Amino acid sequence: MDPCPFVRVLVGNLSLRMPVAPPAAGAGAGVHPSTSPCYCKIRLGKMPAQSVPAPLVPFDGGDQAPASGVLAAAVHLSKADLEWFNGKPSLFSSRGEAVLKVAVYAGRKGSTCGVSSGRLLGKATIPLDLKGAEAKPAVLHSGWISIGKRAGKGGPAAAELSLTVRAEPDPRFVFEFDGEPECSPQVLQVRGSMKQPMFTCKFGCRSNSDLRRPGMQPEREGASGKERKGWSVTVHDLSGSPVAMASMVTPFVPSPGTDRVSRSNPGAWLVLRPAGDGAWEPWARLECWRERGGAGASDSLGYHFDLLLPGVDHAVPLAESSIPSSKGGKFAIDLTAAQPLSRGGTPGCSPRGSGDFSNWPLGNYRGFVMSAAVQGEGRCSKPTVEVGVAHIGCAEDAAAFVALAAAVDLSMDACRLFSHRLRKELSHPQADLLR
Numbered sequence: 001m002d003p004c005p006f007v008r009v010l011v012g013n014l015s016l017r018m019p020v021a022p023p024a025a026g027a028g029a030g031v032h033p034s035t036s037p038c039y040c041k042i043r044l045g046k047m048p049a050q051s052v053p054a055p056l057v058p059f060d061g062g063d064q065a066p067a068s069g070v071l072a073a074a075v076h077l078s079k080a081d082l083e084w085f086n087g088k089p090s091l092f093s094s095r096g097e098a099v100l101k102v103a104v105y106a107g108r109k110g111s112t113c114g115v116s117s118g119r120l121l122g123k124a125t126i127p128l129d130l131k132g133a134e135a136k137p138a139v140l141h142s143g144w145i146s147i148g149k150r151a152g153k154g155g156p157a158a159a160e161l162s163l164t165v166r167a168e169p170d171p172r173f174v175f176e177f178d179g180e181p182e183c184s185p186q187v188l189q190v191r192g193s194m195k196q197p198m199f200t201c202k203f204g205c206r207s208n209s210d211l212r213r214p215g216m217q218p219e220r221e222g223a224s225g226k227e228r229k230g231w232s233v234t235v236h237d238l239s240g241s242p243v244a245m246a247s248m249v250t251p252f253v254p255s256p257g258t259d260r261v262s263r264s265n266p267g268a269w270l271v272l273r274p275a276g277d278g279a280w281e282p283w284a285r286l287e288c289w290r291e292r293g294g295a296g297a298s299d300s301l302g303y304h305f306d307l308l309l310p311g312v313d314h315a316v317p318l319a320e321s322s323i324p325s326s327k328g329g330k331f332a333i334d335l336t337a338a339q340p341l342s343r344g345g346t347p348g349c350s351p352r353g354s355g356d357f358s359n360w361p362l363g364n365y366r367g368f369v370m371s372a373a374v375q376g377e378g379r380c381s382k383p384t385v386e387v388g389v390a391h392i393g394c395a396e397d398a399a400a401f402v403a404l405a406a407a408v409d410l411s412m413d414a415c416r417l418f419s420h421r422l423r424k425e426l427s428h429p430q431a432d433l434l435r
Contacts, residue, residue: 001198001398002191003171003389005079005134008336008368009100011042012071013142013164016054016104018121039118040161041103042073044128045085050075054104054161072163074336076170076368077130079192085130098128104147104161122147122159130167137168170368173392175385177201181233181406182413182425185382199235199243199399201406203425206230228252228267228414231426233406235399244399245272245280246407252288252414259418263289263302267414269407273400282308283400285315288411291322298326301412305333305404307365318365323412328376331408333369365391372405377416383409 016038038056043049052072077085085098102125105118124147128140141164148158175198179185187199229251235244252267254260261267266289275281284307291302300322306315323329368388375381385405392398413426 001173001189001392001395004174004191005082006170006172006386007077007082007130007133007167008170009044009075009077009128009130009140010071010166010168010336011073011075011100011163012069013162014040014052014054014070014072015057015162016159017057017059017144017162018159019059037108038104038106038121039108040072041105043101044075045081045098047075047081071337074334079134082130082134098130100126100128100141100165102126102147102161102163104159124161126165128165128167133167134169134171137166139164139166141165171389172368172386173389173398175199175387175398175402175405177382177384177406180381180425181383181409182423187235187402190384197238198395199237199402200240201402202234202236204232204234205426206232226254226418228422228426231410231414233403233410235403235406237395237399243274243396244403246270246286246403246410247272248407248410248414250287252411254418260290260292260299261288261415263291265289266302266304267411269411271400271404271407273396284308284404286404286407286411288408288415290325290415290417298324300324301415303331303408303411318369323374323408324376325412325415326376328374328379328381328412330371330373331405332371333365334371335366336368338366370401370404372401372408374405374409374412377412381409381412 038054039051040054041049041051050073101123103123104121106121107118124145126141126145132138144160144162146158147161174190176188176190176195177185178188181201182203184201184203186197187201188195189198229248231248233246234242237243246269248267249270250266250268252261253265255262255265266287268288269286270282271284271286272280273283284305286306287304289302291300293299301324302322303320304317305319307318309316318335319331319333321332323331367390369391370385370387372386373384383405385402387398387401391401410426413422416422
C-alpha cells in the first residue's frame with residue numbers, strides 16, 4: 001500500500017506583548033488592554049479560521065521569544081491543497097503563495113448577534129513557502145512580528161506577537177467506499193487518480209435470536225419496540241477472509257417523550273478485530289446520539305470514541321465532537337494538540353518531549369490518527385477515510401478504521417428522528433424482529 005502525500009502546518013508558542021502606555025490623567029482613565037484577555041484568529045489561505053488564546057507576556061524589549069510548548073493551531077493540507085497554494089496566480093484565480101493571516105483581539109472569544117465580541121488590536125500576514133514540505137519538515141517562521149502601528153512619532157512601540165510556524169510531512173493512506181455502507185460496497189484504496197480494490201463490506205441486520213449470542217448481548221432493549229438495532233458491517237479482504245467488524249451493541253432508541261436519541265441514552269457500536277480461530281476481540285467503542293441545534297442551527301450527530309487497549313481495565317477516550325446532520329462533515333481522531341510543541345516547532349515525540357512513552361495514556365496513537373468524511377441525512381454517502389501511516393502496520397489495521405468509518409456513517413441514519421422512515425436497506429422486517 002502506498003500512502004498519499006499530506007502536510008500539516010503547526011502554529012504554536014504564541015505570546016503577545018504590548019507596550020505599557022503612560023497612565024491617563026483623571027478618573028475614568030480606562031483599563032489598559034494588557035489587563036484584558038486576548039485571543040487570535042488564525043487562517044491559512046482558504047482553510048477555516050481557528051480561534052485560540054493569546055497569552056500576555058511582559059514587554060521587556062528583548063528579541064528572545066518564549067517557548068511555551070503549547071500548540072495553538074494545526075492545518076492539514078492534501079496534495080490538491082498544496083498544488084493550489086503552489087500554483088501560479090492568474091486573472092481568474094487567487095492561487096499562489098500560501099499566506100498565514102493572524103488577527104489579534106482584546107476581550108473574550110465569542111459573538112453577540114453574529115458580531116465578534118473582541119476588539120481588534122492588529123493584524124499580521126506571514127508568507128509561507130510550502131514547496132518541498134511533503135518531503136521534509138521545515139520551520140517557516142519563529143520570532144516576534146508587529147501587529148499594530150506605533151502610536152505617533154515618539155509614541156510607544158506597537159504590540160507584538162511571537163509564534164512558531166512549522167510544516168512537516170504527514171502521509172496518509174486514503175480509502176473510499178464505492179457505495180453506501182448499507183449496500184455492502186467495495187472499499188478502494190486511492191492514490192492520486194489511481195484506485196484499486198482493497199476490501200469488501202457486508203452489511204447485516206441481526207435478529208433478536210442472533211443478538212443473544214455470547215459477546216453480542218445488547219445492553220438494553222427499547223420497551224416501546226421503537227428502536228434501531230442489530231446492524232453490523234463486516235470487512236473482508238480480497239481473499240474473502242473477515243478482517244474487521246463494526247457491530248451495533250446498544251440499540252438506538254428515542255428518549256421517553258421524544259423522537260430522538262439523546263446524549264444521556266446513546267446508541268453504541270463495538271469495532272472488533274480477529275482474535276484467531278474465528279473469534280473476535282473488541283478494539284474500540286463508538287457512542288452516538290442526536291444533538292439539538294441552537295437558534296437557527298440544525299441538529300448534529302454527536303459522538304464519543306473510546307479505545308479498548310489490551311491489559312487496560314478502562315476505556316481510553318480518543319475523540320468527542322459532532323457532525324452537522326444536514327450537510328455532514330468529518331469524524332476525526334487527531335491527537336496532535338495532545339502533544340507539546342518543542343522549541344524547534346514540532347510536536348514533542350512524547351509527553352514533555354522526554355522521548356519516554358511509558359506514561360503516554362493513548363497507547364501507540366499520536367498525531368493525526370484518522371478521519372472519515374460522511375454526508376448528511378438523506379444524501380448518498382460514500383465515506384472517504386484517511387489514516388496516518390504510523391497507525392497502519394498491516395491490512396487488518398486499515399480494515400479496523402474502515403469498519404469504524406462505516407459505523408459513523410450508519411449512525412447518521414440510526415440517529416435520524418424516529419418520525420422519519422429509514423431506507424429499505426436499513427429497515428428490519430417486523431416478523432424478523434419478533435421471531
